[in-house]
Amino acid sequence: MNNPERSMSLQTQLDAALRQAIRSALDRDADPLLAPATNPKFGDYQANAAMGLSKAMGQKPRDLAEKIVAALAPGSGASALIAEATLAGPGFINLRLTDAALASAASDMLADDRLSVAPADPPQRIVIDYSGPNVAKEMHIGHLRSTIIGDALARTLDYLGHTVIRQNHLGDWGTQFGILIEFLVDMNWDADPKQLNHQVIADLDKFYRQAKQRFDSDGTFAAAARRRVVHLQSGDSRTLGLWKYLIKNSLLHFNTIYMRLGVLLNDGDIRSESSYNASLAGVVEALNHAGLLKVSDGARVVYPDGFKGKDGEPMPMIVRKSDGGYLYATTDLAAARYRIEQLHAQRVIYVTDSRQSQHFAMVFQVIKQLQWGDDVRFDHVPFGTILGPDRKPFKTRSGGTVKLSEVLDQAVQRASRVVADRDLDEKDKQRIAQVIGIGSVKYADLSNDRIKDYVFDYDRMLALEGNTAPYLINAYVRIQSIFRKVEESGIGCRVSGVGLKITDEAERSLVLKLLQFPGVVNAVAESLEPHRLCTYLYELAGGYHQFYERCQVLKADDAATRDSRLALCRLVARTLQKGLKLLGIETVDRM
């Protein structure tokens, strides 16, 4: 099964053939700039290298393209793949592949449990920081995007063979815990630290809002809250006991949400803010040692190169407050250091909303100036805001935060209406509603270009038409239905060793689309944009429907055609299922 020669994707083979042709025609190593054809009438693939090489080589692009085309002529070694290479426009090389090459590549993909997605070489150690909810607060709509996008990226990078280290940077430290704990002490909240209760998190969420209000209006309470922060930092036992109790019950809540969402995060991935407390002083010392530490208005700051604030002055990043406290910049630096030195990361990915872009740009710049990880790649993966119907940040009618658990309840409930009148037993219906409901929420989020804001709309995300989870899952279901028919009718079908053949245009373009899967997965890993995979899956499902319309599968003219088409169905189903899985979305066999 995973013979590397055999499982090399078609596009990889084609790229190599083009590269070789450029070398022999122009005596030069160059990227062929191979891409699927922009329009089917141009062929299957196109290579755009000639236009770019023109200036460097001092020759007309069409002349260069002509030489490359000549090097692709029959007998060149590429002829098994390429049926026709033609010159077009200013220097496009349009490629039409042989049906045999397409059929063979599709057969290889079907026989490969990786669907022709080559393992990364070399694999990297990649840290991905996502979700990061706050202790003592219920997860709300604001946590959705980081959790879902981060999870999809983690799954994709893992599939490519990288060592993915998930880091859940829990917010469990800071002034707000002084405020909350002081409030709890004040109301004689006597927590049994061993007790776990799902209701606790909702109470805490409510208490914090009350406490914050009191903190802002009651000076005596505010002073007590600040003292409580000091108690917490110095390890006062009652304070610490309450704090640990908050964490325990929060984790119970987070894990419940994670399980419903089907994200991979678990307790082993938690590395909370407080876990860096002991190394914060060392960060400041490192900055001092590097000569980057400055004092400004009593605060310890660093001025990262290239950042200007108001009135054109260098913009400071405060690492230690004038009262001696540390801030999130310090924690992020400590976390980066841990990831570089202890986790041996080669790449670190932060999935947070775009409002933190400047913060991370500064942090990355400071890391650079500290020379902590010269060969480590840092990526901030920013994303936009989820908007309500009024195009303002999504809030409840009364203006409160939208709880994630209620969003998921609502989505599942609406999904259950879709299957309500199906002839399925109740247990299956519930399971289907879960998969469709949760999948719809996730897909709606992932299918938009992440940098943009998007409007949260249940009706649209649960629609059966368009680029939605239900549409894709339904395409999968329809294929499964064919295989159920196969079982029932006793036709039997060969699963392995089936020779795929192409007998129709719809079949051919479906195969072409299937063969693009490895390229798309790699593009997602490089750009960190899951919506590209969504677009691909949507097009794949569309291609399948066209094929399905034109090509009879079970009533095909002969057994060989039927087996070939069944194999194609199987490949589409597997690709849809795998693609959705990489997005963190499940499939069902009926709906």
Add this chain to the structure above:
RNA sequence: GCACCCGUAGCUCAAUGGAUAGAGCAUCGGUCUUCGGAACCGAGGGUUGCAGGUUCGAGUCCUGCCGGGUGUACCA
């Protein structure tokens, strides 16, 4: 003030610097003896916010405007 992000069909969104800017919804019109019609085919609908520039080629890159959002020293 400065910095970053966004602006594409009536609506919601796509488009590694590539050829005539594409989908879904909505509107209108077709197909077929349902391998699940939750389908397929077609039509109308665009000065890609505006104006310059770079390039063989710009929705995409650069500059300046307009509009919206976000950030901008002791919260995260």
